[in-house]
Amino acid sequence: MMRCAGCGLRWMTPYPNPEDYQTLYDNDYYEALQEGGLSYPEEKQELLPCYSRIANRFSAFGVTKGLLDVGCGTGEFLVAAKANGIQGNGVEPSAYAAEKAAEKGFHIVNGVLADLLPVSEPYSAVHCSHVLEHVPDADRFMDELKSVMALGAPLYIEVPRQFDGVLDVMHRIRGYRRGYSDYSIHHHYFFTPKAIKILLGAHGFEILSMTTYLPCRRAMRKRSVRMFALQSALWLADRLAGRGDVISVWARRRA
Numbered sequence: 001m002m003r004c005a006g007c008g009l010r011w012m013t014p015y016p017n018p019e020d021y022q023t024l025y026d027n028d029y030y031e032a033l034q035e036g037g038l039s040y041p042e043e044k045q046e047l048l049p050c051y052s053r054i055a056n057r058f059s060a061f062g063v064t065k066g067l068l069d070v071g072c073g074t075g076e077f078l079v080a081a082k083a084n085g086i087q088g089n090g091v092e093p094s095a096y097a098a099e100k101a102a103e104k105g106f107h108i109v110n111g112v113l114a115d116l117l118p119v120s121e122p123y124s125a126v127h128c129s130h131v132l133e134h135v136p137d138a139d140r141f142m143d144e145l146k147s148v149m150a151l152g153a154p155l156y157i158e159v160p161r162q163f164d165g166v167l168d169v170m171h172r173i174r175g176y177r178r179g180y181s182d183y184s185i186h187h188h189y190f191f192t193p194k195a196i197k198i199l200l201g202a203h204g205f206e207i208l209s210m211t212t213y214l215p216c217r218r219a220m221r222k223r224s225v226r227m228f229a230l231q232s233a234l235w236l237a238d239r240l241a242g243r244g245d246v247i248s249v250w251a252r253r254r255a
Contacts, residue, residue, distance in 0.1 A: 009195035010163060015136060015188050030074065030097055044076040050216040051080035054156055057250065058125050059084050061154045066124035068148065070113055071131035075101030081127075088127075091116060113144045122150035129158040133187045142203040149253045155205060157249045161212050162190045165245050166237035193242045196249060205251040212244030213237070 003010045030040045065087035072090030074097050081088045091109045092098040098110035135141040213234045238244040
């Protein structure tokens with residue numbers, strides 16, 4: 001694991017080659033339990049409030065069509081966008097997930113972002129949630145992302161806040177060590193807010209807002225003292241040091 005002393009970005013080296021990278025996302029990835037102990041459908045169900053919130057924000061930008069969901073998985077965000085009156089398509093490297101998303105009635109390209117180039121008509125908005133940390137080359141990916149977007153188009157990016165987030169720090173203090181599984185090698189990059197700012201700025205994007213805490217991620221969980229304490233800790237960590245458990249960014253293509 002390498003780390004940039006300037007921005008705190010961590011990245012894995014060596015990383016699986018493209019052939020091995022694709023095999024990581026077969027049907028087992030979507031049918032087995034995720035790292036949080038939920039199945040993939042359960043995890044997506046829990047995120048529905050966030051998907052609705054993001055779709056509402058795209059609507060506020062005036063987006064009604066031409067939305068691209070990069071790494072759309074089995075299509076849950078596209079469903080939320082459609083419910084908000086937004087027409088969208090997706091691109092997804094997993095053949096299994098792409099088929100499931102297409103069954104929901106969407107046009108899905110089974111491939112990677114580069115497979116869409118060149119585009120005949122630039123997309124008016126892009127949703128890219130928990131994808132950037134998986135790609136082999138973040139700079140190349142951002143160039144491709146810029147190439148498919150219209151000038152001024154809004155972009156939503158979300159990545160996990162790992163290693164330095166408050167939950168990881170609390171686990172280390174308590175002596176808790178995470179187990180390793182196939183999911184441990186799915187992430188190539190481990191971003192910090194500073195690293196995200198540098199990356200987006202270098203590729204012609206203007207950041208409109210950024211947070212490391214999204215209360216909607218746990219809005220459907222049973223209320224309890226423990227859940228209140230967890231949400232409060234994440235809120236405080238975000239406000240004081242930008243050390244929540246995700247990095248949520250709204251940006252737009254400026255050049």
